[in-house]
Amino acid sequence: xxxxxxxxxxxxxxxxxxxxxxxxxxxxxxxxxxxxxxxxxxxxxxxxxxxxxxxxxxxxxxxxxxxxxxxxxxxxxxxxxxxxxxxxxxxxxxxxxxxxxxxxxxxxxxxxxxxxxxxxxxxxxxxxxxxxxxxxxxxxxxxxxxxxxxxxxxxxxxxxxxxxxxxxxxxxxxxxxxxxxxxxxxxxxxxxxxxxxxxxxxxxxxxxxxxxxxxxxxxxxxxxxxxxxxxxxxxxxxxxxxxxxxxxxxxxxxxxxxxxxxxxxxxxxxxxxx
Amino acid sequence: xxxxxxxxxxxxxxxxxxxxxxxxxxxxxxxxxxxxxxxxxxxxxxxxxxxxxxxxxxxxxxxxxxxxxxxxxxxxxxxxxxxxxxxxxxxxxxxxxxxxxxxxxxxxxxxxxxxxxxxxxxxxxxxxxxxxxxxxxxxxxxxxxxxxxxxxxxxxxxxxxxxxxxxxxxxxxxxxxxxxxxxxxxxxxxxxxxxxxxxxxxxxxxxxxxxxxxxxxxxxxxxxxxxxxxxxxxxxxxxxxxxxxxxxxxxxxxxxxxxxxxxxxxxxxxxxxx
Amino acid sequence: xxxxxxxxxxxxxxxxxxxxxxxxxxxxxxxxxxxxxxxxxxxxxxxxxxxxxxxxxxxxxxxxxxxxxxxxxxxxxxxxxxxxxxxxxxxxxxxxxxxxxxxxxxxxxxxxxxxxxxxxxxxxxxxxxxxxxxxxxxxxxxxxxxxxxxxxxxxxxxxxxxxxxxxxxxxxxxxxxxxxxxxxxxxxxxxxxxxxxxxxxxxxxxxxxxxxxxxxxxxxxxxxxxxxxxxxxxxxxxxxxxxxxxxxxxxxxxxxxxxxxxxxxxxxxxxxxx
Numbered sequence: 001x002x003x004x005x006x007x008x009x010x011x012x013x014x015x016x017x018x019x020x021x022x023x024x025x026x027x028x029x030x031x032x033x034x035x036x037x038x039x040x041x042x043x044x045x046x047x048x049x050x051x052x053x054x055x056x057x058x059x060x061x062x063x064x065x066x067x068x069x070x071x072x073x074x075x076x077x078x079x080x081x082x083x084x085x086x087x088x089x090x091x092x093x094x095x096x097x098x099x100x101x102x103x104x105x106x107x108x109x110x111x112x113x114x115x116x117x118x119x120x121x122x123x124x125x126x127x128x129x130x131x132x133x134x135x136x137x138x139x140x141x142x143x144x145x146x147x148x149x150x151x152x153x154x155x156x157x158x159x160x161x162x163x164x165x166x167x168x169x170x171x172x173x174x175x176x177x178x179x180x181x182x183x184x185x186x187x188x189x190x191x192x193x194x195x196x197x198x199x200x201x202x203x204x205x206x207x208x209x210x211x212x213x214x215x216x217x218x219x220x221x222x223x224x225x226x227x228x229x230x231x232x233x234x235x236x237x238x239x240x241x242x243x244x245x246x247x248x249x250x251x252x253x254x255x256x257x258x259x260x261x262x263x264x265x266x267x268x269x270x271x272x273x274x
Numbered sequence: 275x276x277x278x279x280x281x282x283x284x285x286x287x288x289x290x291x292x293x294x295x296x297x298x299x300x301x302x303x304x305x306x307x308x309x310x311x312x313x314x315x316x317x318x319x320x321x322x323x324x325x326x327x328x329x330x331x332x333x334x335x336x337x338x339x340x341x342x343x344x345x346x347x348x349x350x351x352x353x354x355x356x357x358x359x360x361x362x363x364x365x366x367x368x369x370x371x372x373x374x375x376x377x378x379x380x381x382x383x384x385x386x387x388x389x390x391x392x393x394x395x396x397x398x399x400x401x402x403x404x405x406x407x408x409x410x411x412x413x414x415x416x417x418x419x420x421x422x423x424x425x426x427x428x429x430x431x432x433x434x435x436x437x438x439x440x441x442x443x444x445x446x447x448x449x450x451x452x453x454x455x456x457x458x459x460x461x462x463x464x465x466x467x468x469x470x471x472x473x474x475x476x477x478x479x480x481x482x483x484x485x486x487x488x489x490x491x492x493x494x495x496x497x498x499x500x501x502x503x504x505x506x507x508x509x510x511x512x513x514x515x516x517x518x519x520x521x522x523x524x525x526x527x528x529x530x531x532x533x534x535x536x537x538x539x540x541x542x543x544x545x546x547x548x
Numbered sequence: 549x550x551x552x553x554x555x556x557x558x559x560x561x562x563x564x565x566x567x568x569x570x571x572x573x574x575x576x577x578x579x580x581x582x583x584x585x586x587x588x589x590x591x592x593x594x595x596x597x598x599x600x601x602x603x604x605x606x607x608x609x610x611x612x613x614x615x616x617x618x619x620x621x622x623x624x625x626x627x628x629x630x631x632x633x634x635x636x637x638x639x640x641x642x643x644x645x646x647x648x649x650x651x652x653x654x655x656x657x658x659x660x661x662x663x664x665x666x667x668x669x670x671x672x673x674x675x676x677x678x679x680x681x682x683x684x685x686x687x688x689x690x691x692x693x694x695x696x697x698x699x700x701x702x703x704x705x706x707x708x709x710x711x712x713x714x715x716x717x718x719x720x721x722x723x724x725x726x727x728x729x730x731x732x733x734x735x736x737x738x739x740x741x742x743x744x745x746x747x748x749x750x751x752x753x754x755x756x757x758x759x760x761x762x763x764x765x766x767x768x769x770x771x772x773x774x775x776x777x778x779x780x781x782x783x784x785x786x787x788x789x790x791x792x793x794x795x796x797x798x799x800x801x802x803x804x805x806x807x808x809x810x811x812x813x814x815x816x817x818x819x820x821x822x
Contacts, residue, residue: 021589022589023589024574026298026471030520030524033468034520034521039470041296041297042367043338044338044339044340044341044373046340046371046373047372050371051370064590064592067594093588096602097595097599098595099592099598100595194582195578196577197574243807244800245582245803245804245806246581246582246802246803247798247799247800247801247803248803250521250802251522251525254519254524255520255521258468258519258521259519299571300571300572300745303572304795304798307742307743307744308742308793308794315571315611315612318614320614320615321646321647324646324647325644328644525795525796525799527795528795528798529792529794530793532793532795533791533793
């Protein structure tokens with residue numbers, strides 16, 4: 001399946017509409033190009049519906065949201081829904097401010113999302129809001145480890161079920177949840193969170209995999225997550241061998257997505273299904 | 275002439291005002307600095323007229339246009355016209371949305387442009403609008419090849435004549451058209467469109483060459499196009515030798531503009547005049 | 549003291565709120581991460597007060613200011629003041645437009661600033677406004693050299709005294725002034741101003757050092773300036789050894805902040821106190 005997801009991405013080379021933050025937008029564009037897909041960035045309400053109509057997937061990222069671009073996210077999201085394009089939400093910083101949490105929750109409510117990708121605290125904010133009275137599930141820990149992975153699996157599976165959305169909760173161990181199964185992915189490197197944009201790039205790549213593989217949403221998201229993790233491993237190896245640092249790592253990470261082939265993707269994937 | 279264009283750029287070191295997209299703005303700034311010129315980015319109507327007055331060239335790029343920055347483009351463009359500074363328009367995505375096409379056409383109408391630089395579909399949108407009823411010229415193909423180059427030459431020459439503007443239509447073969455002659459440039463590498471910003475960087479560099487060489491607009495645009503193509507060739511060579519990818523290519527491309535000398539520019543230019 | 553400043557940064561790993569320009573924002577985020585601190589970027593009035601409350605330092609940079617983000621700077625600045633967080637202002641381009649100069653002066657007036665960091669012309673604009681009739685101190689030269697350094701020392705010390713703010717005026721020789729002493733720092737490399745963002749990155753790093761060392765503002769700013777200068781020296785060395793250019797330099801500069809250790813910081817600092 002990983003192989004098929006990868007081949008479809010290369011063959012269909014989807015065009016992805018990104019309404020995203022200005023911090024990592026260049027990396028997002030270059031990562032999509034490196035993967036074989038193509039990016040368009042457009043965030044004004046005057047044009048987002050037209051632009052999203054030209055594309056086959058929509059990536060919404062609230063990293064530096066403002067009122068103008070939030071309005072555009074809703075317009076583009078509704079249009080993408082009408083056209084049946086997959087929409088992915090990256091709720092960057094959900095939980096950190098009311099504006100972010102509420103925008104993310106409204107997007108989830110009003111737009112049919114194919115997937116949500118975030119770190120554990122962002123996914124928890126999506127599940128519980130930023131309110132103070134949290135249900136029992138809120139006891140899920142702040143990082144997924146081998147010790148608490150069972151609990152995390154239950155949490156994301158529950159959230160996937162209630163939301164009807166693939167949930168990708170990424171960190172040291174990545175979890176990709178559909179209603180009835182969870183992919184556990186153990187690729188990646190601790191250097192990845194030491195640059196800005198690892199998450200945003202993964203969200204964009206995931207949108208591209210979804211657009212190229214609309215019939216297999218769970219596997220599409222899992223394949224994107226494995227691909228990014230493998231690129232991170234190889235980039236970290238090369239960075240350390242060169243005694244370089246995170247500035248170099250950032251460039252090499254994109255190189256490794258550019259150079260990734262399907263044999264490596266299948267062979268080196270550390271993926272488990274529960 | 276290439277040599278003279280290059281020397282004037284280095285000696286005059288023009289300051290360029292860029293109203294550009296947030297995707298590639300960092301590359302645009304670093305490319306200008308690498309070339310020996312200097313960038314200023316300013317996009318608010320409160321200051322664009324003052325800022326453009328300090329500069330000697332204006333680069334307008336509609337890559338992530340919005341209503342606020344479009345207003346600023348008109349203000350800055352009119353001021354630059356009054357001062358006799360060259361204004362270059364990069365109509366990114368013209369043809370992809372009404373907002374882009376109409377903004378690009380209005381800029382062409384209301385601002386005296388020294389040059390327009392875009393890919394073939396953007397230049398066609400500038401020539402024909404996004405309308406459905408296209409004239410016979412619209413039959414120009416979607417990519418310039420050795421087979422259809424004659425037709426493309428006629429097309430850009432005609433557009434340069436009717437618009438009074440240098441037209442740079444770039445792709446595998448780059449065409450730079452004045453009223454009465456066309457430069458065909460065969461430098462460059464297929465890796466260039468695999469990163470975001472190759473076009474935006476070329477537009478900024480072209481504005482710098484125009485600002486340093488206001489008397490020789492055609493040669494100035496041609497020299498910038500050759501310089502960027504040569505940098506792309508060398509950067510692709512080094513990237514492949516290092517078995518790297520597009521992340522590395524992006525950095526090395528800027529290195530190669532930084533390291534380019536006039537001897538190389540003249541010696542390795544693949545330029546033909548028709 | 550340098551060692552203590554550095555250790556506190558690594559141990560306290562402060563979270564820094566940046567309201568900054570879209571040209572160098574990615575470099576700013578990656579530089580902070582490389583240093584061991586963490587960045588948040590948020591610029592909408594809907595959330596800046598909440599976001600700044602989560603952080604321990606605020607970096608205001610007017611590089612691509614607009615009316616929306618200027619409003620947010622005041623909101624965030626006032627909140628940071630209430631909470632006692634250090635606020636650093638980078639008055640990018642002050643003196644180049646009325647909007648920039650007046651915004652910078654208003655920020656200085658209405659927000660209690662822990663430090664201001666800029667180049668000599670920006671610092672002069674902060675001292676004298678953009679007016680035409682400048683006082684005698686305005687005779688300070690346009691670049692600090694060994695010949696005019698005495699005069700520059702007097703100027704920044706006077707400004708630090710009247711403003712109650714640490715003044716970092718950076719260039720070939722960096723000056724960091726408190727009321728009663730000035731640090732002269734002779735680290736750095738001429739390649740640094742050949743990329744965009746050297747100054748913005750230093751401003752962000754300085755904010756992080758201030759947040760980690762609130763009791764020693766002068767030393768904190770000096771330590772950040774030395775760290776950035778050393779990174780610049782090493783990055784330039786490696787860039788030249790590799791016959792690369794400014795594209796590579798930009799990445800390696802971040803590598804060198806990532807790899808900097810306290811022994812090197814102390815041993816290679818070229819710092820003099822007057």
